[in-house]
Amino acid sequence: MPKGPRLLGVPRLALVSDVYSASGWSLPPARGPEVERLHLEIFGLSMTTRAASPDHFYWSPSHSTDSLPSFFSKTVWRQNQQLPPPLSGxxxxxxxxxxxxxxxxxxxxxxxxxxxxxxxxxxxxxxxxxxxxxxxxxxxxxxxxxxxxxxxxxxxxxxxxxxxx
Structure with a gap:
């Protein structure tokens, strides 16, 4: 299981709407350099919604609006995390x-x-x-x-x- 959602303090299956509202992001304070870097990435995102469902936010790793997948914090973490190569042996x-x-x-x-x-x-x-x-x-x-x-x-x-x- 990826450690990103746990470090970020967000439930593994959280939706963006669980941590973002009109007043901004609601994330726990960063507890390390990896999480600080992720916070900078997240706080720099411009949030948009579709008119038909203003209470749902969408995230796409390819920055495409053609297919708007569900948001999972695990996917965001993997997208932004620089993972080390697999350990040999x-x-x-x-x-x-x-x-x-x-x-x-x-x-x-x-x-x-x-x-x-x-x-x-x-x-x-x-x-x-x-x-x-x-x-x-x-x-x-x-x-x-x-x-x-x-x-x-x-x-x-x-x-x-x-x-x-």
């Missing part, structure tokens, strides 16, 4: 024999979405940035998996019996 993580919780953790790690202390600080939590396990360096996903002394010892103990280095 999808099939090697999400395959039919994968253990779901392991695949999920690998996926979060690959997407740099683990709530390590560097991300928690970025989100505004006032906590020490140092690694909870070794207290030597700032905690990040890369540090936790590859640079932390505790983690290196753990990986070594796991792979020592199989002679993998």
């Amino acid at each position: 999808y099939k090697s993580v999400w395959f039919s024999g994968a253990t779901p919780k392991h695949a999920f953790m690998v996926w979060l790690t690959a997407r740099n979405r683990l709530p390590a202390r560097d991300r928690l600080n970025y989100w505004g939590l006032n906590i020490s940035p140092f690694c909870l396990l070794c207290n030597d360096e700032d905690e990040s996903t890369g540090h936790l998996y590859f640079n932390c002394g505790y983690t290196i010892a753990l990986w070594t103990s796991i792979f020592a019996p199989s002679h993998i280095t």
